Every structure is written in structure tokens, then in C-alpha cells.
Amino acid sequence: QVQLMESGGGSVQAGGTLRLSCTASGMILTTDIWKWYRQGPGKERELVASVDNRQTVNSAVDTRYFAPSVTGRTGIWKYHARDSSILYLRMNKLISEDTAMYYCAISRGSTEFRGQGTQVTISS
Numbered sequence: 001q002v003q004l005m006e007s008g009g010g011s012v013q014a015g016g017t018l019r020l021s022c023t024a025s026g027m028i029l030t031t032d033i034w035k036w037y038r039q040g041p042g043k044e045r046e047l048v049a050s051v052d053n054r055q056t057v058n059s060a061v062d063t064r065y066f067a068p069s070v071t072g073r074t075g076i077w078k079y080h081a082r083d084s085s086i087l088y089l090r091m092n093k094l095i096s097e098d099t100a101m102y103y104c105a106i107s108r109g110s111t112e113f114r115g116q117g118t119q120v121t122i123s124s
Contacts, residue, residue, distance in 0.1 A: 001026050001027070001113070002024055002025070002026040002027065002028065002106055002108075002113040003024065003025045003026050003113075004022055004023070004024050004104050004105070004106065004113055004114065004115035005022065005023050005115055005116070006020060006021070006022045006102060006103065006104050006115045006116070006117060006118040007020070007021050007022075007023070007118060008020040008021050008118060009102060009118030009119050009120045010119075010120070010121070011121045011122075011123050012094055012120065012121070012122055012123070013094070013122070013123055013124075014094055014095060014096060014122050014123065014124050015093060015094060016092075016094050017090065017091065017092050017094070018089070018090065018091040018092075018094055018098070018120060019088070019089070019090050020036070020088065020089040020090075020102055020104075020118060020120075021086055021087070021088055021089075022036075022086065022087040022088075022089075022104030022115060023084055023085075023086050024084060024085045024086070024087065024104075024106065025083070025084050028080070028085045028106075029108060030053070030054060030055040031054045031055075031108070032054075032106045032107065032108050033050055033051070033052045033054070033106070033107040033108075034050060034051050034052075034076075034078055034087045034104070034105070034106055034107075035047060035048075035049070035050040035051075035104065035105040035106070035107060036048040036049045036050070036076060036087070036089045036102060036103070036104055036105075037102070037103045037104075037105060037114075038098075038100035038101065038102045038103070038120075039100055039101050039103075040097065040099055040100035040101075041099070041100075043100070045103075046067060046069075046100075047065070047067060048066070048067050048070055048074070048089070048102070049064065049065060049066050049067065049070065049074055049076040049089060050064065050065045050076070051063070051064050051076050051077065051078060051087075052064075052065075053078065064076060069097070070091060070098075073091060073092045073093045074089070074090065074091045074092070075088075075089070075090045075091075076088065076089055076090075087104050089102070089104075094122050095122065096122050096124065097122075098120065098122050099120060099121050099122045100119075100120060101117040101118070101119050101120075102117060102118055102119075102120055103115055103116075103117040
């Protein structure tokens with residue numbers, strides 16, 4: 001099993017920068033796909049960004065996805081340590097529409113592990 005915990009949310013000024021972290025513990029696989037979702041008030045859940053660094057014996061990929069609403073102002077990356085792994089999200093030029101609950105997730109085949117989320121509110 002995998003446990004995920006997000007941090008870094010809160011109130012951020014419009015035009016500023018958002019930095020979120022997600023610490024994962026448990027069994028992390030090189031074939032996992034890491035994701036950030038968000039759900040704003042009255043909106044459906046949206047996949048914000050994902051990173052796929054799957055590695056096999058014969059190949060490796062490095063694929064990143066960004067939602068059109070955040071493309072060009074968002075970065076996603078991972079850091080793997082001995083006992084844990086951390087997923088980061090950095091988003092610049094924040095707008096009111098970025099107000100949402102942000103969740104990190106790990107997709108593994110048909111299974112998805114998700115954290116409890118961290119609230120981000122953009123203030124003007």
C-alpha cells in the first residue's frame with residue numbers, strides 16, 4: 001500500500017507562486033505514474049499535471065502532462081529518497097480560478113492511491 005500526504009496549501013496572492021509537496025511512503029514502484037488533481041468549488045475534479053518516469057529493463061520514459069489551464073506556468077517533478085518519495089508542484093501567475101483542493105495521486109495499473117488533499121485559496 002501507499003500513503004500520500006500533501007502540504008504547502010493555504011492562501012496565496014494572485015499573481016504569486018504556489019508550491020505544493022506530496023510525501024509518499026510505502027511501496028513505490030518505478031512503473032507508478034504520479035499526478036496532481038484539483039477540484040474547485042462547484043467544479044469537477046481536474047487532472048492538473050502528471051509525470052511518468054516508468055522504467056523497465058529495456059526502456060525508460062519521461063513524459064509530463066499539463067492541463068491546458070496551467071500549461072506554461074506549471075512544473076511537476078519527483079524526488080526519491082531511501083525511505084520516501086516526494087512529488088512537487090509549482091505553479092506561477094496564480095489566478096482566482098486556481099482556488100481548489102489539490103490532491104496528489106499515484107496510478108498503478110487500475111489502482112489509484114490518493115491523498116487527503118490540501119486547500120489552496122487565491123486571494124486578490
